[in-house]
Amino acid sequence: MTEKPIGSVLMAGGGISGIQAALDMADSGFYVYLVEKSSGIGGPCPSWTRPFPPMIVPCESSHPNWLSAVGT
């Protein structure tokens, strides 16, 4: 463990679990890089029907501490 840690985190995977972890961290003082292999976040959950309720994915650009596109 290094002495002076860096206050940013790499969240590899933008499914339901990755989104939740990213939000928890970005909402409490950490800068998050959310890296997703496919062209959009959400994972497989949006393809499941009720009663697994459809996930409302928060608009990524609305979160100041959440970088999902390099350069923006």
Add this chain to the structure above:
Amino acid sequence: MTLSQIETVQGEAGNFTVKIKKNPRFVDEEKCIACGLCAQKCPKKVDDEYNMGLNKRKAAHIKYGQTVPLKYAIDAKNCIYQTRGKCGVCVDVCPTGAINHDMKTEYIDIKVGAIILAPGFKPFSPSGIDYYGYDEIPDVVTSLEYERMLAASGPSMGHLKKESDGKEPNKVAWIQCVGSRNTNGTNNGYCSSVCCMYAIKQAVMTQGHLPQGKSDQTIFYMDIRTPGKEYERYYETSRQKGVRYIKARPHTLLKGPDGSGVTLTWTDDTGKNHEDFFDMVVLSIGIQAPEDAMDLARKCHIELDPFKFAKTNSFDPVATTLEGIFVTGSFQSPKAIPQSIASASTAAARVKAVLAEARDTLTIEKKFVEEFDISGQEKRIGVFVCSCGNNISSVVDVNAVALFAKSLPGVAYVDNQMFTCSADTQDLIAQTIKDKNLNAVVIAACTPRTHEPLFQETLQNIGLNKYMVEMANIRNMNAWVHPNEPEKATAKAKQQVKMAIAKVTRNFPLADILVNITPRALVVGGGLAGMSAAHNLANQGYETILIEREADLGGVANTLLKTWKDEDIQTHLAALKEKVTTHKGIRVLTQTTLTAVAGFVGSFTGELNVNGSAEDIEFGACIIATGGNESKPAEYLYNQDDRVMTSLEINARMKTDPDWAQKITSAVFIQCVGSRNQYHPYCSRVCCTQSIKKAVRLKKMNPQMDIFILYRDIRTYADMETVYRQARDLGVIFIKYTRDAKPVVKQENSDLLVDLFDPILQRIVSIKADLIVLATAIVPNDTTPFVNLFKCSANADGFLMESHPKLKPVDSTVDGVFLAGICHYPKPIDEAISQGRAAASRASVILSKKTLKLDAIKSCVTHNCDGCALCVDICPYNAIELVEYQDEHGKKHRRIKTQEALCKGCGICAATCPKEGVVVNGFTLNQLKAQVDAILEKTI
């Protein structure tokens, strides 16, 4: 970063350098307005992964309508231009010049303190396995394909159709454990945890899709595994609704007589063969580690378990084998949505503790310019009408709507946009507000539910109060539902815009509410879950008070010996107790209870009873982890014969007398004692694994011992299935019984006998036992005090309720109060620890801020209030109280007062009040009346 993945990882916890490989999208995200023209004109059709290949998408595509980011991508593998250098029609049709076929793969180095891996899972493919007939028989589908068939947004728009002849299927069968619990030909010797529940759900949903009374659903299973919260009730209800359950693995699937449907053959417990015809067969496919698991593990220097999931341990369930790298979701082990979300918060909690020192060093706080004063001004309204590509404009005449809006009083500016929500339009709106001196805005586009925050932010960015915008939903509530009536839709859109203008005319600036946050957490309950929560919070740097009712910490974990992975619980527990009691950030109070609570999220006050004396405390968030215990049975000669004992009692016995096992020649475990019945209609989740683990231990200590486990369904979900297989290999005998034919325990002379019907032998067997272990139901410790103190909810079984059973499994129904451990539902210790830390993460989201911002849509008392209190009882959030005040003559009156932090702005109070004594800001009766009048054309 989309289309991106980890290429290399270097460094150590606190300071990693990660090289990210970013594959080209061939579409400039800044320029793409998601109009869809590229996909419309793209000539290359490929299977649509989102719909499991049931329909086609184009090489230029978005994953699905609501995908984030809503930007098209060109799939290089299939694009004709990318593969053959020809075509390029997308470049010609794109109205914004967003397509760029020259984009290259980029490599980007980022520096991070920690890494969380959540690569998800790979569904098992039944292709190539001949006995399932998936490749040969058109009406054999996978559960994921069936899921899309059931979906209203799916390729068949929710209409079930057989692939063979396009007819509706009446008889549908599900086959469970396809690619799970199977080491024959696969390495999947674990349970996928989710398939039983989704199959039951699909069967129940199928009933809703087909004509009543005509349809027939059958589930072929090995064990029905519904050990989650409320799952057992769902299973029981499905039986009552007529879903048929057959315990068998069909061994032959053949195409039906005329090429349609499926003929299934299976053998029952007695060895008798059965054959039946089904219109459709759904294969309940399991979850596998992601395809690139090995590659990812190598790049991240972490170890995998034998099933290629990330290797973790029960006491730190989200930590990989490399410090600073964590895992969540199905890559840890197969899990359902609630456990995935809880484990996500657990991983976040671990990261936040590791990087505690660096908190707030790299984050950016959004700052807005100062608001300009619009008080006393006449309204100058700007109306922006959206075409939404052609989503709206293909039905509604947007120009006519704009022209109409221009004619309305107060409207100073009207414009049409292709996409009102695009980034450049936000700049345009902001500039127009400045140039035209607008002080109110109407956006005629889509739903405020998803887009209002965006437009509010646009207003804030230039200093106009964010509550000066109103939306008219002319897409979801109009164009989408009236596609065939463009004229009527246009007329309706005009009325919707007129209503929004009527309302915004009466809008006035509102201020968001700021609540000061007390940076201190209260954890109630000093068991494993509570201690894990407190320890994590303290490591994150938050002051924590941990209270425990008993004199000792540890709770029910004090009576446990080993996890199913053979890890020693007492060693871990002792270390955790030491860490918690010596941590400077934790104040441990034993023999303490919480006796009173007031306040709301961020700012609670409470009263403690510390060993008889009262103490007042303040806290910003609370975690309830009050635990549970095993119930004591009143059957099977318990308390009458000391050879009959409960699961926890045998632990105590094994602890005090290690040689005791040598004296036993025959042991019988009886499962579901008091669980899954009318008294406790839920599954206690942990007992199957615990009994089997004990059986394995006894068998290893004394291989001569005969061990029988009498069960209803074995529920060793996820990788706990391995211990079930181990027990069978060691010769433990499993006999299934049903709720209607329970085992009978009796004494004959000095012998203890267990009689039950063995479904394999088809006769009653009598087992002589030296020891009978009863796996009794797990019950929560009394949760009523918390229901009363916090006004949170508990279910019929006494377990505290979560805010959302799937998406918010750790948050309670009250803001700022979180749940962990058995008070929420019975769970093994890894899940209890995980949930404790997840609750700590959720709580620290609140505690990390100095103030909490709440929107201004709150109820507010007016001079008309005479304190009749009708609204007090009706408020569902207990946000309204009655207060006394004195007027200038010293006369006492009563009126209501809203606790703004509790109010959700639902408006029930305003609707109940007979005299406009209470209104909801932003939705006053005056505003609502103006909208109704607008549509009735009485005003404007």
